[in-house]
Amino acid sequence: MARVAIVTGGTRGIGEAISLALQEQGVLVAANYGGNDAKARAFSERTGIKSYKWDVSDYDACQKGVELVEAELGPVDIVVNNAGITRDGTILKMSYQDWKDVIDTNLGGCFNMAKATFPGMRARQWGRIVNIGSINGQAGQYGQVNYAAAKSGIHGFTKALAQEGAKAGVTVNAIAPGYIDTEMVAAVPQDVLAKIVAKVPVGRLGMAQEIARGVAFLCAEDAGFVTGSTLSINGGQHMY
Ligand code: CAA
Numbered sequence: 001m002a003r004v005a006i007v008t009g010g011t012r013g014i015g016e017a018i019s020l021a022l023q024e025q026g027v028l029v030a031a032n033y034g035g036n037d038a039k040a041r042a043f044s045e046r047t048g049i050k051s052y053k054w055d056v057s058d059y060d061a062c063q064k065g066v067e068l069v070e071a072e073l074g075p076v077d078i079v080v081n082n083a084g085i086t087r088d089g090t091i092l093k094m095s096y097q098d099w100k101d102v103i104d105t106n107l108g109g110c111f112n113m114a115k116a117t118f119p120g121m122r123a124r125q126w127g128r129i130v131n132i133g134s135i136n137g138q139a140g141q142y143g144q145v146n147y148a149a150a151k152s153g154i155h156g157f158t159k160a161l162a163q164e165g166a167k168a169g170v171t172v173n174a175i176a177p178g179y180i181d182t183e184m185v186a187a188v189p190q191d192v193l194a195k196i197v198a199k200v201p202v203g204r205l206g207m208a209q210e211i212a213r214g215v216a217f218l219c220a221e222d223a224g225f226v227t228g229s230t231l232s233i234n235g236g237q238h239m240y
Contacts, residue, residue, distance in 0.1 A: 009083030056109030178234025
């Protein structure tokens with residue numbers, strides 16, 4: 001029987017590449033998405049991967065979403081917490097809502113999805129959870145107190161849950177991407193982005209597939225001894 005995975009934010013950007021990489025590995029993938037119906041529909045038609053709409057910042061919606069995936073595809077073995085948003089701005093300009101939205105989605109989403117899936121993985125003695133952190137959670141970033149705090153929280157969350165899952169065959173790891181060629185990074189002002197890329201030793205933005213490759217490795221059957229780790233994929237921009 002194929003493993004079943006949920007990839008949050010799995011129909012676009014890095015999430016799309018992750019969904020495809022897991023599918024290639026023989027995993028039955030459910031791609032969650034939050035809002036863009038047209039892109040999700042196009043993704044599902046193109047790839048044959050079913051897409052499921054719910055808001056990962058909503059605890060009850062995660063419970064219901066996972067129930068639906070389990071009814072249609074089977075028990076969830078793998079969760080990739082990839083859904084994330086930015087609301088960049090210096091703290092002087094950042095509203096409370098900008099803070100809350102980013103924390104609730106990027107970090108709260110990891111908690112909500114783990115609450116809905118970790119007990120089943122533990123009961124079946126096999127699971128893989130991969131959380132997408134960020135270089136900006138490791139190093140900080142001007143204009144991102146919300147995002148950096150959420151992503152940094154993801155790294156702590158990962159190490160704590162890894163300890164809880166270890167004896168039950170559930171590994172929990174994080175990937176810390178650098179600047180990847182996605183819509184999120186394209187939204188950074190051109191001049192600001194040019195300065196950031198100039199500091200990347202590899203000399204370019206990363207590709208979504210380069211993150212997906214790492215996720216596929218961490219989700220593999222023979223990756224059971226890798227847990228609580230953070231894999232940095234950032235072109236050498238930050239060596240942690
Ligand atoms: N360090 C120190 N000072 C900085 C700075 C930095 N990194 N960046 C900007 N400043 C200074 C500027 O020099 C400027 O100073 P002066 O007023 O003295 O000239 C001041 O801060 C204001 O700068 P801006 O004009 O840029 O201010 P703004 O309010 O228009 O925009 C901002 C601020 C929204 C934070 C903008 O600079 C920005 O978008 N920065 C990029 C943030 C970023 O990297 N986001 C990543 C998104 S992608 C992502 O998050 C994915 C991932 O995981 C990597």
